[in-house]
Amino acid sequence: MINRGQIHIYTGNGKGKTTAALGLSLRAVCAGKKVFFGQFIKGMDYSELKASEYLPGFEIKQLGRDCFIFNDPTEDDIVAARKGLNYCKDIIVKGEHDLVVLDELNIALYYKLFTVEEVIKMLEHKKEETEIVITGRYAPKELVDLADLVTEMKEIKHYYKEGLEARKGIEF
Secondary structure, three states: OOOOOOEEEEEOOOOOHHHHHHHHHHHHHHOOOOEEEEEOOOOOOOHHHHHHHHOOOEEEEEOOOOOOOOOOOOHHHHHHHHHHHHHHHHHHHHOOOOEEEEEOHHHHHHOOOOOHHHHHHHHOOOOOOOEEEEEOOOOOHHHHHHOOEEEEOOOOOOHHHHOOOOOOOOOO
């Protein structure tokens, strides 16, 4: 059995990137693995923030402020994202987690909250057996080239376009 951790990227304009990462996290925890789930950009009260109460071995931390997607990031957003990146680097260097999810990291890169070079440098500290998942639209080519698995979620149809609002437990 191969025990080398892979780097996954879940990207694209379709729904399901974070959901897929949460599903993999559930699978890992149920197999007795330890998971760290870091959420960049997100600051809302998402339902998954309660997962640690139900899943021993699952740790989740929001690394950003309120979502600024419809505005430009502020200096405070940049500072929070950079602190979050350093926090994740510490998690990766310690190597105490079997799976590390960097949720919406690609969006943080898209908004230039930190650089792809900084992310690659962080990933160089990954222990051989640690699995890494990076989510978010607009995955940069450098990370796509580095990754072992890349999945693109493509929107074909979405009920938001019919006016359905986000629902607790489904979208958040």
